[in-house]
Amino acid sequence: MRRTSVRGTDSEGGERLLILSAGVGSGHNSAAAALQQACAARTDIAEVQVLDVLKVSSVLYRALLGKGYFALVEDLPWLVEWGYDISDPPFRRRGPIDPWTRANVVPVIDAIKRFRPTAIACTHFLPAQLLASLLLRGVTDARTAVVTTDYDFQGLWLPGAFHSLFVAREEGRVELMALGLPPDRVAATGIPVAKELNVAPVRDVNEPPMLLISAGATGGDYAVSVVRQTMHMRSQFRATIVCGRNDALRMRIEQLVAPAGDRYRVLGFIEEMPQLLRRADLFVGKPGGLSSSECMAAGLPMVLVNPIPGQEVRNGDYLLEQGAAVRCNTATTIGWKIDEVLREPGRLQRMKAAARRTGRPDAAADVLTGLLDGPSRPLVVTRAAQKTILAATEQRVVATDLTGPSSLVRLIDSAAGSTVALLQTEELGDLQKRYASANGGLVLRRGRAPVTLHWEARRLLRAILRGDEALPVRVEGLSAPFRVLPR
Template sequence: MRRMSAPSSHTAGGERVMILSAGVGSGHNSAAAAVQQACSARPDIVESQVLDVLQVSSALYRDVLGKGYFVLVEDLPWLVEWGYDASNPPFRRRGPIDPWTRMNALPVIQAIKRFRPTAIVCTHFLPAQLLATLILRGAIDARTAVVTTDYDFQGLWLTSAFHKLFVAREEARVELTALGLPPDRVAATGIPIAANPDVASERDANGPPMLLISAGAKGGDYAVAVVRQTLHMRSAFTATVVCGHNDALRQRIEQLVEPAGDRYRVLGFTADMPQLLRRADLFVGKPGGLSASECMAAGLPMVLVNPIPGQEVRNGDYLMEEGAAVRCNAAATIGWKIDEVLREPGRLARMQAAAQRTGRPGAAADVLTGLLDGPSRPLVVTRAAQKTILAESEQRVVATDLTGPSSLVSLVDQAAGSTVALLRAEELGDLQKRHAAGNGGLVLRRDKAPVPLRWEERRLLRAMLRGDDVLPVRVEGPPTPFRTLHG
């Protein structure tokens, strides 16, 4: 594959940022749009582009991944939960992308070639996996970021090569560094959301609390049960119901609330969600990563209903842990649950304060700063290191517990101070034979020895060296007993 070179970020041309997403739900694309919006605020970025990789894939591939997911959510939620758990262990998915995905990735590769980015941000794991393959082949020379879009980290997002990994909360960062990932390559920024600097808080402290009931962009039928339950509430309130693109749902709810007079306002899809989020006192809906992040940034606590098994359940767990949400597990108790929040003195105010503390409105800007000001060389995680991380995580063992040949070591760029490779200690042998330096470190060079390198070592060197012929690195780890015995 021909190398897709990009101009240096220090050239007069400035940064060219490409944001790759996948339209499985609206959250990934919303995060991509938020990052693009943040690009416009940086004078060093001269152009940005968002690409939904599914939109340039075949119709069959798009339907299987996009529509197929929502069919499972509606009809086989237990299978969605099983799939989430099965793909959660770190580095369970290793190696090159499968042939079907590779075939559908060709238009994405062509788009990258045409745009010639200096930096690429992925808000879905599909393009992140593709970029890892391109980095290891030496086919791309752009800084790459993986940006997760849920509060709990899922191992499916881990790839074998990237420049920076951005997670939603500190616990996820701690988890990844405990598994062995270098701390300089993982940052907890929050989930990127659109900035709305002109939207001021408009909550009416003197009026009854306003409920914002959301059926999601597609308009989930669960909203009917929510609205029906609120009709039986004892507390004073007003409600705005957003039905998304589902016109039939909107008509059903309008008929349902007609006897209640002007207490309810029923909307279809609206561009006024930023204003509604800041005007409302309590959000009732699903805890998608982007929806939850937008609520938290607006200081809006949540009543969680009908979460998708897997990521949305875990999002809800985090929000409840922070005191910014309550969850309804039965449709028959939704009205009672909301009543409990509204009737207890001070409870709503405490939940609003917790939401405000949890919000990260500057996440998109922080992602760009962390990527563009971060390491210029990618981090490569060898397959042996990936296998160790997977095996030990299943045994509930963290990286610092490892000793012997299977322990993890890092190669650190001596000039930049950034970690460029994570490998197993036993893999150092061949590198030391060819690249050992007098100070105990290594000086990596393009191989000219008569004995060819093994495939794994060859692609490791290719990714680390990039356009250089020489790279001095130092070795950090493994624990002292192994280094003394074998050093």
Template sequence: MRTTSARSSATASGQRVLILSAGVGSGHNSAAAAVQQACAARGDIAEVQVLDVLQVSSVLYRAMLGKGYFVLVEDLPWLVEWGYDISNPPFRRRGPIDPWTRVNASPVVSAIKRFRPTAVICTHFLPAQLLASLILRGVVDAKTAVVTTDYDFQGLSLSGAFHKIFVAREEGRMELMALGLPPDRVAATGIPITTQPNPPPVRDTTKPPMLLISAGATGGDYAVSVVRQTLHMRSAFTATIVCGHNDALRQRIEALVASAGDRYRVLGFTTEMPQLLQQADLFVGKPGGLSASECMAAGLPMVLVNPIPGQEVRNGDYLMEQGAAVRCNAAATIGWKIDEVLREPGRLQLMQAAARRTGRPDAAADVLSELLGAPSRPLVVSRAAQRTILAASEQRFVATDLTGPSSLVRLVDRASGSTVALLQEEELVDLEKRYATTDGDLVLRPGRASLVLRWEERRLLRAMLRGDDALPVRSEGPRTPFRDLPR
């Protein structure tokens, strides 16, 4: 008999949505704010809460993950690229959360228990990994989503238990399905961005093109080089330069462009960035996932400068593939590169049209709709299945081509039709020995696994059953010998 959960009682009075982020850069928190805004537009959400998990962790932990990352970006970019590549294969690290992270996660776990969410949305891999652990331990009974904030999928975002994973583009969805993830658990929605209440203004084509230069994001000396190069451009243009909280940089740039009259406008931190994106004709700056998504939604093509190795380089590759961006690899030619875009007849307009096609302004609303409408049971990926997915990724196999003991099979809830588990085939054979009925059906039940030898099985059953006494499932996937994964 089904036991009453926090979810069922809370849902009667409306959804309780918890959004977990991590302040490593601004993008993850910006995506969280976008989802929060989308929650306000729905009538079925009773309460929403946003929590930056780093803000409730220790000062040392926060400094190592937050500030430490940007120190590496500035001084050792090659190490950032190496770290991105080495952590990119999904499930490279399996098993429990390390003790240091677990200690720092204690305040987050307490906050989750106090809030009693019916849905949890993670915009960073740290809370996503934590939520997977809580689902498997039976601590959390809420629909859980992982939202990626870059155009390329990064393997750290894939956890061992979740309800939905949202990627930025269709190629990421195809990648995950090629690795063995079921299509009913992966959606390509775009990256969540905040939306503006008023329709965008019509760009005045009779005026010179307006450049929007994100100087605060590109860093001090490099930003000055970018602006200095625009002083040599032959094309007619105006430029708005946003320096953020970097007052010293703002003063340097103001002095640099003082002789150019009113062609340049230099701003510090501003809350009018959404309006500036709508007014501009060409953006000059770094291709962070959120910045790029905001530009695409505004139909604003980009000139990419000084991208962070790893995710920003890959973001840039995608935007250039779509025809919505150009990249300049040398500061000395940035002015020439922008000139090339502005002087070639029709090129800027073609890039603007490509940006509009690429933009996904409704991503946040789509994430909410898909998660809240998702099946109540999570997808659980066994540790053995995680090994198969990792090996398939590293050896460039399409997981669905594999058969044999280490191939992937899916357990599908007969009632809802949703995939509830990914297992290795030899695990399925083991389950069938204990849970097959006399007529050949497979009905999972609690309490039938050995307390010592079946720890993994018991943890998977706890997450799949969610308090039920029985769960009829069917298996899908390879059952005949063909080719096993190389050892």
């Protein structure tokens, strides 16, 4: 765990922010680091901690989730794609966290209790699902944010309880609203990326275009093939190749490009990636969520190669749709593909403009604002409502198309105006018997929850009442025609 004190004029008694990530690849931790960096600009944060939940889990658990995933990507990509698609519908996997995972998250729960956060941001779905369980059990009442790290929303990221959900683009927000999620709990902020603190030097316009090739991310043999094909290009260019911590790959590529003199520069792991992104003209690599969002924030178009099935393919589809990328489906034509971009008059400039339009460089700051200035009570999606959302997904309908006892209703905090619960119409009857008020709404009360009250309703009350004895709420149906509300 890393600890950073954030001092400001209002730091006394300020927010205590815990950022939970999971080191499955580098993207989730990069998003966590971007949020940590953005904390320095706020005077209301007294302290921030960042924790990679896999680092405090067992070696076996960490290996299976981390190394096991990339082994499947390398050897069984079709299985990765199948797993992504099968887990895509929200709430397909319902119920408590499995015993093995629960045993491995005990150190995370201990860390939460020690730090006593007032706010928690999750940049991976594993801690997001854990936090939902802790909110419903009353273990924590910290404001909790789910911060997605790919352009397409994936169902595993939707937990049963949270305060704020931040998605990468407006289409993801529309998708969740169509399934019944309230617009006051979902925001399209973009993916958090680190800010470049030092301005990159201005390049001479007479210099040839600069390619930035992410070789470490594309894998050994494939990366070598990509670099080899650029050596056949007709256009003038210079290239920087970043191999990360893969020393063997770096040496292979150094030997490969040695005859080209100083046209190629080969690097290992570096901290100056933001500066390289801003000096380059074209990025060549995989469309990971963080790589893509960092490129877009820098106004850097992409040549997409060898995407991981599932989220990276979908990221690439979005970038292609925006006009900020081209895709090469085989390494043998990549030199030709880059030549086509560089030799067509005005094409590279148009792609750069599209990347700038797509980029969200202030996403980290926007996430912090949405979390810390957002609702203080969580939104609880009951198990029955989760079933309705899953059924709507499978039937390809929006929530307002559903009728009868399984249709959805919202409970709205009468004072704050925020949605505190999403439940089935059928569940409303039990609450109305006990908590009906004269004005047609409900007054939820801690002292009026007898043992006979259904356990799901007891969990709901515990989570949304927090320290209060009573909470007036109004009931709002979803019968109005679906429409996209203003952000």
